[in-house]
Structure formats: structure tokens, C-alpha cells
Amino acid sequence: MKFLLWSLVVFHISIILMNISAIFVLPFLTPWYVASPLVTYLLSLFTTSAPCPLTRLEDKIRIKMGKPPIKHFIGYYFVWPLKRKFGRKAHGRGN
Numbered sequence: 001m002k003f004l005l006w007s008l009v010v011f012h013i014s015i016i017l018m019n020i021s022a023i024f025v026l027p028f029l030t031p032w033y034v035a036s037p038l039v040t041y042l043l044s045l046f047t048t049s050a051p052c053p054l055t056r057l058e059d060k061i062r063i064k065m066g067k068p069p070i071k072h073f074i075g076y077y078f079v080w081p082l083k084r085k086f087g088r089k090a091h092g093r094g095n
Contacts, residue, residue: 005061012054012073019045046074 019042026035052073059069070076 001061001065005058005065008054008058008061009077012058013077015054016074 023039023042026038029035030038055070055073058073059071062069
């Protein structure tokens, strides 16, 4: 089950990285009338709180393993670790 979870996490990260790269590459490889709606759609995926099917699947696997659900993939694996690492140092210096 642990291998399945980490395989899903790696797959999810690869999808996110491909989407981010597509935002920057599409305008140069396709006509504007193709790139514009696709880039708009990809940006809306990142900026809305619509539930991601891969995150829901990961939550189901995590629950079966006895771990709490994560709800937000990017926040759990990227934002919150950075806040934990750098946030305490920034607050600790001022006090």
C-alpha cells in the first residue's frame, strides 16, 4: 500500500510539472486561439479549490493506511513544508 501511495504522489507531481511547463510552452508552439483557452484552463486548475481526482484517490489510500487525509496536494507537499522550514526562522529572528 505504501508503494502505491508513493507511486501516486510521484505521478501527481509529474502531472503538475507538465501542466506548469505547458503554461509557458504552449504560447510558443501553438496559435494564440489554441494556447489562450488551454493556458486559461490550466491556470484555473491551479487557482481554484476544485477537488482533484488524484488527491481524492490519495486521501482514500491514506485513510486505508490509517493516515489522515491531506485535502490539498500542493499545500501538503510543497507550501506547508516550506512554511515550516523557513517560517519559524523568520519569526524567531524578530523576537
